[in-house]
Amino acid sequence: MRLEKLPAAQAERYASLDCPDFATTPWVKGPPLAERRVAIVSSAGLVVRGERPFRGREADYRVIPGATRPDQLLCSHISINFDRTGFQEDWNVVFPLDRLNELAAEGMIGSVAATHYSFMGATDPREMEGAARDVAARLKQDRVDAVLLSPV
Amino acid sequence: MSALGHYIEEEGIATVAIALVRPQAERTRPPRALWVPFELGRPFGPPSDPAFQKGVILAALRLLEAEAGPVLLADFPEDDPRETPDPRWHPPIERPHPNPPPQAGEGMGGGFLADALIAEIAALAAPYERSCRERGRTTVGLSGLSPAAAAEYVAAWLRGIPPASPVPDMSPVLSLRFAVDDLKAYALEAAIAGGARRSSRQLGDWLWNETATGAAIRELRRLLVDSADDRAKLIVTMFLVPALRAMPGG
Numbered sequence: 001m002r003l004e005k006l007p008a009a010q011a012e013r014y015a016s017l018d019c020p021d022f023a024t025t026p027w028v029k030g031p032p033l034a035e036r037r038v039a040i041v042s043s044a045g046l047v048v049r050g051e052r053p054f055r056g057r058e059a060d061y062r063v064i065p066g067a068t069r070p071d072q073l074l075c076s077h078i079s080i081n082f083d084r085t086g087f088q089e090d091w092n093v094v095f096p097l098d099r100l101n102e103l104a105a106e107g108m109i110g111s112v113a114a115t116h117y118s119f120m121g122a123t124d125p126r127e128m129e130g131a132a133r134d135v136a137a138r139l140k141q142d143r144v145d146a147v148l149l150s151p152v
Numbered sequence: 153m154s155a156l157g158h159y160i161e162e163e164g165i166a167t168v169a170i171a172l173v174r175p176q177a178e179r180t181r182p183p184r185a186l187w188v189p190f191e192l193g194r195p196f197g198p199p200s201d202p203a204f205q206k207g208v209i210l211a212a213l214r215l216l217e218a219e220a221g222p223v224l225l226a227d228f229p230e231d232d233p234r235e236t237p238d239p240r241w242h243p244p245i246e247r248p249h250p251n252p253p254p255q256a257g258e259g260m261g262g263g264f265l266a267d268a269l270i271a272e273i274a275a276l277a278a279p280y281e282r283s284c285r286e287r288g289r290t291t292v293g294l295s296g297l298s299p300a301a302a303a304e305y306v307a308a309w310l311r312g313i314p315p316a317s318p319v320p321d322m323s324p325v326l327s328l329r330f331a332v333d334d335l336k337a338y339a340l341e342a343a344i345a346g347g348a349r350r351s352s353r354q355l356g357d358w359l360w361n362e363t364a365t366g367a368a369i370r371e372l373r374r375l376l377v378d379s380a381d382d383r384a385k386l387i388v389t390m391f392l393v394p395a396l397r398a399m400p401g402g
Contacts (some may be wrong), residue, residue, distance in 0.1 A: 001172045001173060001188075001189065001190065001191055001192055002189050002231075003173070003174075003175075007396070007399075010395065010396070014173050014175075014176075015173070015175040015176075016175075017173070017176060019154075019155070019176055019179045019180045020155050020158075020180060021179075022155075022158050022180070022181060025158070025181055025182075025183055025222040025223050026158065026161040026162045026183060026222065027161070027183050027221050027222035028161050028164055028165060028166040028167075028183075029166070030166050030216065032217060033213055033214065033216060033217055036213075036216065038213065041153075041156060041160070041167075043153050043156070049293050053294050053330065055322075055326060069289075070287075070288065070289045071288060071289035071290065073291075074291055074293050074294055075291060076294055076333075078390075078391060079391075080333075080390075080391055080392070080393070080394050081192065081394050081395050081396070082191070082192035082193035083191050083192060083193030083194055083352040083356075084193055084291070084336075084337065084340065085193075085199075085340050085344060085350075085352045085355050085356075086193055086194040086198070086199045086234075086352065087193065087199075087291065088287075088291050088337060088340055088341050088344060089199035089200060089287065089344050090199035090200050090287075091289075092196060092199075092202070092205050093193075093194050093195070093196055093197070093198070093199045093205070094193070094194075094195060094196070096196050096205055096209055098202075099196070099202060099205050099206050099209050100209070102202070102206070103206065103209065103210070108210065109213065119156065121153070125155030125156065126155070128155070128156065128159075129159050132155075132156045132159035132160055133159055133160075133162075133163055135160065136159065136160045136163030136164070136165055137163070139160070139165055140163070140164065140165065144165060145165060145166060146165075146166055146167075146168070146213065146216055147157075147160055147165055147166070147167040147168070148167075148168060148170070148209065148212060148213065149153040149154075149156055149157050149160075149167055149168065149169035149170065149182075150153065150169075150170050150195045150196070151153040151169070151170060151171070151172050151173075151195055152172075152192065152193055152195060
């Protein structure tokens with residue numbers, strides 16, 4: 001997002017949002033992209049239709065199976081200050097599962113994870129640490145070695 | 153997202169984050185991030201443009217192969233080509249409501265807008281159904297109500313008769329929020345039928361400035377913003393009308 005396109009007060013609010021302060025930065029190496037198994041972890045508050053939508057700043061996550069169809073995915077993020085018409089027209093704007101499947105078919109990536117995950121991005125990320133580590137354990141069980149983190 | 157990158161990578165899995173707000177990524181310092189210049193809500197760029205979206209994804213994933221790190225923050229060079237309004241786009245219904253209140257919120261009362269909302273949701277059914285057929289999907293569904301039932305539920309609030317929640321484990325005001333979310337999605341999905349490459353601003357201007365649905369949601373906010381119930385006050389203040397649209401002239 002180009003902050004300079006927003007009204008000054010709003011740009012300042014986004015630029016100065018509270019962020020966690022990390023003393024160290026992990027760095028994991030891996031095989032070439034063409035051998036990687038890729039998962040999407042979104043913070044768009046995505047839920048599979050029929051599951052409990054996010055209702056507020058919750059710190060848990062939702063599971064999105066790789067077989068989920070576009071008509072099954074809803075966005076329950078509590079913020080109303082972002083565009084939803086892109087997602088309404090094409091879910092790949094927020095959850096690019098079709099694109100990942102195409103990249104795997106083209107041999108650009110190794111494979112696509114069996115399961116993807118979604119958090120509620122309005123939650124303080126420090127409160128999501130436990131859930132994020134739980135998701136990491138599940139990703140490892142799925143042999144995922146590349147995570148595409150997507151905000152909204 | 154950048155913080156999640158820290159936690160997941162600490163557990164041994166390489167991550168790359170899409171960053172929409174660059175200063176946040178600069179402060180959180182995830183292992184790898186790709187800043188994109190697109191508006192909030194479009195982390196992978198324009199809809200219905202697979203080649204562009206794939207370019208964004210590959211630019212991000214290729215950071216996984218970079219040796220220089222930790223902390224790699226790259227910039228995606230292209231803007232969203234769908235930011236420009238498309239003059240070919242037309243509203244899904246003409247003359248959306250019969251007597252548009254020039255200043256909703258200045259004593260129009262909820263009754264008029266309640267009736268106008270119900271009528272407009274009915275009038276939008278045909279373009280909405282067409283749009284669903286074109287896309288093979290809908291994003292309406294958070295409230296568990298049909299669009300007509302969601303309109304009736306919101307209308308009851310507008311008439312000053314807050315109804316019981318139609319969903320057993322949701323409070324009435326939470327059901328109101330989800331019903332409003334669904335009505336916005338329904339109207340906007342009706343507006344994206346057809347092949348025009350409309351911008352989000354174009355669609356938002358229509359919803360908030362030209363429709364009974366937008367006027368009704370604004371009126372709902374005005375009616376409930378001084379509620380004695382703190383939770384209701386929070387929800388109607390923060391989660392009905394976007395901040396930019398709640399400003400004068402928005």
